[in-house]
């Protein structure tokens with residue numbers, strides 16, 4: 594407050610560092626001023642609220658657990674998720690393990706189908722047909738990536754849409770596109786739930802999604818459209834990515850390229866969601882966004898790891914419970 598300022602500083606100019614780079618700002622101060630007063634570093638460096646995806650996901654898992662306990666008390670059965678894993682890719686093994694642990698936490702029965710990488714497409718078809726027909730299997734998940742000799746599109750299309758808990762089937766993507774979502778793609782749906790849990794109103798925001806994959810970027814755009822955002826999808830042919838990022842209220846990065854989104858591009862006060870999971874040469878996991886700089890400009894930002902990842906697993910559990918409930922109602 595003015596009352597705390599020394600007399601000499603009454604004819605002060607208030608400068609803001611938000612719109613420029615800090616070095617330029619300090620140089621400008623030194624050219625023009627006899628004295629530079631720093632109130633607190635918060636005036637110069639804005640720090641984003643770090644969205645704790647792990648905590649929001651745990652809360653969702655608790656709600657699912659409570660719902661399943663109530664089902665059991667009412668004499669109904671627990672949901673059952675079949676997880677198919679081909680080969681021994683270490684990253685896939687970790688993802689599948691996390692899904693099994695979440696099943697254990699919530700009371701969902703998980704059935705693992707760990708098959709050799711050499712499994713034929715016909716054998717995989719036969720297993721999916723068997724699981725489609727099994728009344729006690731509510732969700733079927735085929736962990737990707739699949740070995741090269743398997744046609745992933747054909748496999749995903751064979752899964753009964755009512756058991757497609759990944760939300761990858763063209764039927765479920767189509768339901769989302771026509772504003773009648775049923776089983777929603779886990780990561781994009783997890784992002785929406787995470788933003789809602791953080792008290793962020795999405796209606797009317799200018800949202801930019803970077804990445805247009807079938808599993809993440811495209812359904813993410815549809816989710817944001819459903820939530821009332823004005824959506825721009827950026828991809829490898831986008832002419833000026835920095836310009837799109839610079840005017841976005843909400844940025845969702847899903848390109849899978851470490852450091853693609855520079856912190857300086859981000860508008861002051863924007864919301865940043867980083868879906869990228871990239872392994873650096875030193876083994877560290879990082880997102881698509883330059884977190885160090887972005888977190889000084891954004892109002893909210895998700896970390897990697899500990900942001901969107903846990904939400905994907907939690908929404909998979911929600912979808913598995915929902916798949917059972919929908920089939921019970923059918």
Ligand code: GUN
Nearest residue numbers: 688734735736737738759
């Ligand atoms: N591989 C990496 N993430 C996923 C996912 O969410 N679902 C499936 N099926 N495979 C994955």
